[in-house]
Amino acid sequence: MEYNFREIEANWQQYWADNQTFKAENNSDKPKFYVLDMFPYPSGAGLHVGHPLGYIASDIYARYKRHKGFNVLHPQGYDSFGLPAEQYAIQTGQHPAITTEANIKTYRRQLDKIGFSFDWSREVRTSDPNYYKWTQWIFTLLFNSWYNKTSDKAEDIESLIAIFSSEGNKNINAVSDDDIEIFTAKDWKNYSEEEQQKILLQYRLTYLSETEVNWCPDLGTVLANDEIVNGVSERGGHTVIRKKMMQWSMRITAYAQRLLEGLHKIDWPQPLKDSQTNWIGRSEGAMVTFKVDGHEESIDVFTTRPDTIFGVSFMTLAPEHELVSKITTDAQKEAVEAYIKKTAKRSELERMADVKTISGVFTGAYAIHPFSGEKVQIWIGDYVLAGYGTGAVMSVPCGDQRDYDFAKHFNIEIPNIFENVDISEEAYADKENTVITNSDFLNGLPYKKAMKRIIYEIEQRGFGYGKINYRLRDAVFSRQRYWGEPFPVYYKNGLPQMIATQYLPIVLPKVEKYLPTEDGKPPLGNALTWAWDTIKNEVVSNELINNETIFPLELNTMPGWAGSSSYFNRYMDANNPDEFVSKEAVNYWRDVDLYIGGSEHATGHLLYSRFWQKFLFDKGILPVDEYAKKLINQGMITGTSAFVYRWEFGEGNNSEMAKKTIFVSKNLMDNIIRERRVIEKEGKNVKVDPSDLLKQTKVLEAQKNSKWSHFTPIHVDVSLVNASDELDIDAFKKWRPEFSDAEFILEEGKYIVGREIEKMSKSKYNVVNPDQICEEYGADSLRLFEMFLGPLEQSKPWKTSGISGVYSFLKKLWKLYITNGAFFVSEDKPTKEELKTLHKTIKKVEEDIANFSFNTSVSTFMIAVNELTALKCNKRAILEPLTIIIEPYAPHIAEELWKRLGHTESISTVDFPIFNPEYLIESTKEYPISFNGKMRFKLEFPMDMDKDAIEKAVMAHERTQAQLQGRIPKKVIVVPGKIVNIVG
RNA sequence: GCCUCGAUGGCGGAAUUGGUAGACGCGCUGGAUUCAAAAUCCAGUUCUUUCGGGAGUGCGGGUUCGAUUCCCGCUCGAGGUACCA
Structure with missing residues (x-):
């Protein structure tokens, strides 16, 4: 009776499927437990052994919890929208849905073979219209919401309209666009429908705005930052330019503070929390306004060190700052323009790589210090980023190293405002142990007190206000791609309109080509039936567009993270056609108890999904505002690559030999290299014959007098190597026919390969299926x-x-x-x-x-x-x-x-x-007897023997005496049940 | 640069609050079984040694009767992030 795993495993997998053994019930008296895996993108390559690691761990946990009496939800699905399928479609014309379906089949077959206890009846696929209906629905919900800072939650847009019509927007405390004009209730009522919609768009949680993107004209597409290498596109090396495009954005910044605070109540890995914290990038400080001498305009700056304001000796603007052209004096105009031109050419990457070069130009203009009234020079410099804060800084060279370097370089004054601090070599950025001086009313104050006082003064005198700034930006939500969720949006007079949720899903249209159109519109611009009929409430042919009842639909699609931002809630009620998730289901399952997945999603999926969760919580759809109590990042499984070493002959002296391919076994190669090092060290001729090592082969006899240079490692498929790193030479020759005539120099009759740890990848031949x-x-x-x-x-x-x-x-x-x-x-x-x-x-x-x-x-x-x-x-x-x-x-x-x-x-x-x-109760204990902390031998005593008795017994023992060799111990430590330590 | 994590035999790794370093497995060595191989079983396997023992958890210090574990300083590696005002 052998252990026949093939039969056993096939039978039980069949049994589980037939009996729906792991189907979770939404009604149960048992306590719930929700175990979630990050769902996979079904790639064409299928799974390798690294992928299921987290799934196995979560499966063990899920199965264990079932034994402990829990009703366990352990679902699985597919994040099936994505770029690879689209690229394949571009190359082959094959519809991504077909490729995706085929890949999912492969994944499913592979997953089933491993025996997971998934409840497949709840499977979701983000590219399935029945699923993305709900992604579109959430989008609509975001559109119809605004963020009320006073109640600190998202509210229905109707409540905002009500306030506008009763009191205008003067007292609105909302997260919105920056440049909002103040209007009264009367104004509001007099605005046209269109004007009202434009204003509302500035408050909605998803909104249209002009956003800078990396546009590649040759590819006709927008590229992500990591698709750009050295300023050109990764594919094809085409030029990339910054271009403004009208795009959907998500007002995630409204949730910055709550996203930060929420981290305290979830059990997630510290490094992951840290990277989210850094990503959100909260900094406390103040907005301060500096007047520009002789101009109407003023410069707003954000600073985290308003306490050092008396140390300001100049201002620096980003070269892109809108004020630059207005305030530059004629004398400086030429230099400033040249500088702007120069920096515009430098890609962000170049700027980043080149941190040490200090560059900048004086504008000729002066700002007025709000407190001292002194004139300070206004410079431009590319160390100031247009996209952060206000794109302008008050430069305090004594307290900030970059300002310091800049000042030194351009010979700008460096006033010292710190008591007993030497700033002759570098800036002093320490906050804790400083006392401010040379600063009027701040003199003698330490950092914290100075901060309080200065913010008070700034606000009192109307120069600015205390502010909390976040690095987090609103998230761009439009993609110029085909294989993604279509927006449930049509355009009336250029203004976006939501399609009523009862008509969802808006299904991805058929297109002939998956590339952008010739005039640069996204791939959906190729669709012929892509207009919305507001009477029939259906998608109709573009030809019918009349802009009265039939309007063009949105051409962008949603990004990859749209479908993954709330999928875990959908699993709770995956087959419900009427609701995203029923109250009953969500109140039972509530949240994920254990979430396992890779750390690469730290600031993408795991941040956006927390944002959506909080939003849906605000809207009363979900009962909790953090969806995963515990999260674990599984580590990567790397491959152990195998190498053969080809001997490369120097100088084609012996032409017949040079033609031959010779592979040298690992340890022999090491010997040869070591030998050569010794020879070289001794200053002898490098040409020395290594044949001593290699006598065994006749090939080398012929090789005696030739020069030899080095060895080239060549990857070998890991399946051709056994447990002792021995290569199956015949299989290798079969695998690489070009080496079928190669000679192999063996050690002890074997060819031993070299090993190295690398990422698992097809090209490295170390993938294990x-x-x-x-x-x-x-x-x-x-x-x-x-x-x-x-x-x-x-x-x-x-x-x-x-x-x-x-x-x-x-x-x-x-x-x-x-x-x-x-x-x-x-x-x-x-x-x-x-x-x-x-x-x-x-x-x-x-x-x-x-x-x-x-x-x-x-x-x-x-x-x-x-x-x-x-x-x-x-x-x-x-x-x-x-x-x-x-x-x-x-x-x-x-x-x-x-x-x-x-x-x-x-x-x-x-x-x-x-x-x-x-x-497990023991009656005796084998005590380790250590001398000065080192265990030397063991003695067994009864568990209940007391300290003194143990000490006596140990000291009396002959081995103790032998160990001491007549010395008298200074001290004897006895920890009953643990250890005896003799000192001295 | 900053943040985080890590470093233990030939290899993967173990050591729950400071208390027997190297569990378990791979590989290797020897043996049994076999015509032979596979499979299986048994013994050994950190280094060093004059066979008494001695040293040893990246490096240098410290605390302690006792440190892989705690503290300080470094080296190397991995991941994240970046002129963030």
Whole structure:
């Protein structure tokens, strides 16, 4: 009776599917537990062994929770809109929906093989109209909302309109566009519908605005920052220019503070929280207005150090600042324009790379210091960024290193306003231990007091106000792509109108070509049926557009993060056609208890989804404003690449030899290189013959007098290498026919490859497919091995050879239930020792699961099985609980054993065995006896022996005396139950 | 530069509040079984040693009876972020 994993796994996977074993109920008396994975983008390459790591961990957790009596929701789906499918469509004309469908099939087949306990009845696909209907619905909701800072939440736009018509916008405390004009209730009523809509757009949580984008005219598309390399497009190397485009944005900045505060109440990894905190970038300071001498205009600056305002000796504007052209004097005009031209040419990347070069130009104009009334020069410099703050800074060279460097470079005065601080070499930026001086009413004040006082003064005298600034920008929500959610938006007189939600979804139209149109419109510009009929309420042919009842639809699509920002809520009620999620479902499931996924989403998906959650919470649709209580970032699994080393001959002396391809085994190569180093060090001729090392091959005999230069490592497919790093040469030659005539210089009859850890990738031939592993060792082995590799959160290398360990563990486990070739368990009472093994395993595994330390559980199982094997234990009272505790990790074998133990129902919801500490109580302890902290030998004493008795016994022992060699110990430390330490 | 995380045998890693460093597995060595191989089983495997022992968790200090664990200073590596006023 062998452990036939192929049969067992296929049977149980079928059983689970047929019986919907893992279907979660929305009505249950059991407590809920929601375990979520970040859903995958179904790429054409399929899964490699790195992908399922997090899924296996979450599956173990989900299965464990079922044993603990929870109603577990463990769904899965696909983030199926995305660029690769679109690019494939551009190249082949194949509709992305077809490619996506095929890829999803592959993913599903691969996932099913690993034996996950997903509730597939709740599957979502972001590209499915039945799903993106709700993405469009949320978009509409955002459009119809504004952010009321007074109530600190999103409110219906109707409430804003009501305020406008009763009192205008004078007292509105809202998050809005910056440049809003004040109007009265009377004004509002007199505005045309169009004017009113324009004003409302400045307050809506999603709004249209002119945004700068990276436009690539040759590709006819907008590029993301990471698609631009050295100022040109990554694909094709075309020029990229900054262009303003009308785009949808999301007013995420309204939630900056709440996004920051929310981090305190969720159990997410600290590095992830830190990067969100940095991304939001809160800084406290003040807005201060500086008048420009001889001009109407003034310059607003944001500063985090208003306490250093008396240290201002100049101002710096970003070259793009709108005031520059107005205030520059004639004398400086030429220099300023030349400078602006020069900086405009430099890409952001260049500017970034070149931090050390200090550049700038004096505008000729002066600002008036609001407190001292002194004139300070106004410069422009590209170290000031147009996109941050106001694009202008008050420069305090004594307190800011960049200002300091700038001042030094241009010989600008550096007044010192810090008591007893030397600023002759560098600026002094420390806030804590400073006392302000040379600063009028701030003299003698430390940082904190100075801050309070100066903000008070600024506000009193009307020069500005205290302000909290965020680095976080509103998120651009338009993409000039085809394969994304269409907006439920049509345009009337250039103003956006929402399509009423009962007509959603607005389905992605068919297009002939997936590229932008010739006149630079997004791909949807190719659609012929893409107009909205406001009478029939349906999408109709473009030809019918009359701009009276039939209007053009939005041509942009939504970005990748749209569909993933609330998918976890949809899982709760995935098949509900009438609601995003029913009250009943969402009040039962509420939030995710455990979310597992990669850290690469730290500031994208994981920030935007928190924003949408808070918004939907404000709207009363969701009961909680943070959706995931606990989050874990699983580490990457890297590949262990294998290399052969081709010997490259220098100077084509021996032409016949030079033509040959010779591969040298790893350690021989190392020897040759070492040898050469020695030779070179000794100053001898580099040409020295290494044939001593290589006598074994006749090839090298001929090579005796030739020069030899170096070795080129060439990637070998990892499947051609065995556990001892030995290359299967025949298979290698078959794989790379161009090397079929190559010579191999062996060591001890083997070709040993080199190994290196790299990212798993096709081009490095180190990708390992989980299907292969399941085929060869089974899904249970794969699951155990992925966990056994190391801590979940760390990145770790994959080496298939190690899997034999967990595989033989499963075979050993199986054998416990077999006697004389047949399945048999005894009904005898278990011994003390057997119970001890069982219960320490239960204890350890439960602790491990609580700590997400799955790797140590696998070790624990191995130890248990080793011990039970040694005890020849085949008792039901031990093996039955053992089967249950192993089930979350290796569910197929557990189900099979459970059935053979005589059960007719699936093991999946059987109660987890209860740990009983009584079985672990020991009567004696083997004390480590250490000398000065070093353990030298062990002595066994009864557990209840007291301190003094232990000390006496230890001191009397001959080994203690031998160790002391007549010395008298200074001190003897006895910690009962732990250790004895003798000092001296 | 800043923030975060990490560094333990040939390799992956273990050591729950400071208390026996190297669990478990891979690989390797030797043995059993076999016509042989696979599979399986047994023993050994940090380094060093004059076989008594000695040293040892990236490096240098410190606290402690005792430090992989705590503190200070560094080196190296990974990830994030960046002229952020």
